[in-house]
Amino acid sequence: MWLHIDPRSEVPLYQQVVDQVREAVARRWLQPGDRLPSVRELAIKLALNHNTVAKAYQELEREGLIETLRGRGTFVAERKPRTASPEDLAWIEQQIRQLLIAAHHLGLEPETWLELAGRVVARWREPEGGSS
Amino acid sequence: MWLHIDPRSEVPLYQQVVDQVREAVARRWLQPGDRLPSVRELAIKLALNHNTVAKAYQELEREGLIETLRGRGTFVAERKPRTASPEDLAWIEQQIRQLLIAAHHLGLEPETWLELAGRVVARWREPEGGSS
DNA sequence: CTATGTGTACCATGTTATACGGTACATATT
């Protein structure tokens, strides 16, 4: 199971599920058509309430990443070709700036940060755990 | 006043204050020794409760960005030279990955994202609003 | 048809974070 929940994190439990499915889809660990665990099944495995898992799935469907079929289950949706809008780009830029600020206060200057980002991008399509 | 609060944002009000002071310090719009508005003064200007502003200032002091002196006021602290720890680097990498995932779902591939990040870094030390 | 599994919609409860309003205290400056 590639999903793991940290109950002591400040990140809401349903949000942790959303984040991890998002990552799995983005990195193609999950392919379109793949079936996700059922709401109740996943709730038991992660020791969560079924309502919490359902909330995560509903958020993911709202984003268009998954499709749910009554009585059948939940599946990874087809990836729709999409071009980032100017608003999207502005939002992404803002997020980058926020990260630059945080990195600066941790002692990482923008140029060094950019090198680090380059390395992360280079490792983008690798399996999961880089080293042992 | 460079501080502005959006009451309809999902970001907590005190967090908005923290973020903006963090940015002002990181980008040297505020210099060490500069005095920040008093808790009550800022509370009135931003239409916040004094407790909310105080919470923001206490968070900023906890991070070492500002210093508070009883009866005197709140001031931007000296920047302490610091090297990012391995834990810090791991955290930053994780944040970068999260951003890459979000960008991907908006239609921005890692390589394009990296170019965008490069442009943001290039504009890092500019005043405030790039163009008109 | 029945039984089971699916997503979903409720309802109620409890916890926590956020934000407010008010008051009061310790300290520093004037």
Add this chain to the structure above:
DNA sequence: AATATGTACCGTATAACATGGTACACATAG
């Protein structure tokens, strides 16, 4: 003494989060 500062309380209110339980609509397998 008067004022301004940060801070520490108290209480209240709202919203998000998470749980537990029940029930319904739909699909599939027997």
